[in-house]
Amino acid sequence: QKEVEQDPGPLSVPEGAIVSLNCTYSNSAFQYFMWYRQYSRKGPELLMYTYSSGNKEDGRFTAQVDKSSKYISLFIRDSQPSDSATYLCAVNAGGTSYGKLTFGQGTILTVHP
Amino acid sequence: GAGVSQTPSNKVTEKGKYVELRCDPISGHTALYWYRQSLGQGPEFLIYFQGTGAADDSGLPNDRFFAVRPEGSVSTLKIQRTERGDSAVYLCASSLGAGDTQYFGPGTRLTVL
Numbered sequence: 001q002k003e004v005e006q007d008p009g010p011l012s013v014p015e016g017a018i019v020s021l022n023c024t025y026s027n028s029a030f031q032y033f034m035w036y037r038q039y040s041r042k043g044p045e046l047l048m049y050t051y052s053s054g055n056k057e058d059g060r061f062t063a064q065v066d067k068s069s070k071y072i073s074l075f076i077r078d079s080q081p082s083d084s085a086t087y088l089c090a091v092n093a094g095g096t097s098y099g100k101l102t103f104g105q106g107t108i109l110t111v112h113p
Numbered sequence: 114g115a116g117v118s119q120t121p122s123n124k125v126t127e128k129g130k131y132v133e134l135r136c137d138p139i140s141g142h143t144a145l146y147w148y149r150q151s152l153g154q155g156p157e158f159l160i161y162f163q164g165t166g167a168a169d170d171s172g173l174p175n176d177r178f179f180a181v182r183p184e185g186s187v188s189t190l191k192i193q194r195t196e197r198g199d200s201a202v203y204l205c206a207s208s209l210g211a212g213d214t215q216y217f218g219p220g221t222r223l224t225v226l
Contacts, residue, residue: 043217
């Protein structure tokens, strides 16, 4: 079993839709949670960063972490064609593993006009 | 430079050959990371440096893989006796310090024939 599970999709939505992306993880030691966006032939770029459980909002993006169920979510409101990319969740345990990110498989999202 | 740069952008080699992949981090970033991303998968951690030393090399798959960062800036990932299974995009990232936001380069696409 992978440490982080993510449905690869692909997910196709119309412009303006609300998108929900999710990951589950198995190790309760993870305490830092991130969402990265990766365009084709580019490196991942950080979208959202949260520590422990709770919600964090940034513009059209909301990240949620539920440590009790080991579940991470990213919501995109009013989705735009420019949001079309692969979305990767990533987790980190901190401590001596501070530098090591563990990624999910990535979900391919297409927003069509 | 403004971001993390990686050279070459593409590398095609034959099975059994030796390859070197280079990463130039963002100026002033003390931490540097290497990940490998296979087709349709999320990045997989290989190694990270804090300064000149490897702080965590637990992701290197075997002794054919080696990385150096002799002056605490540029890093080189070295792969000996390449195998077809080594074909992937090799991503480099850097951060101000360990645990800070990781900024990724565009990657080197390695193809082993």
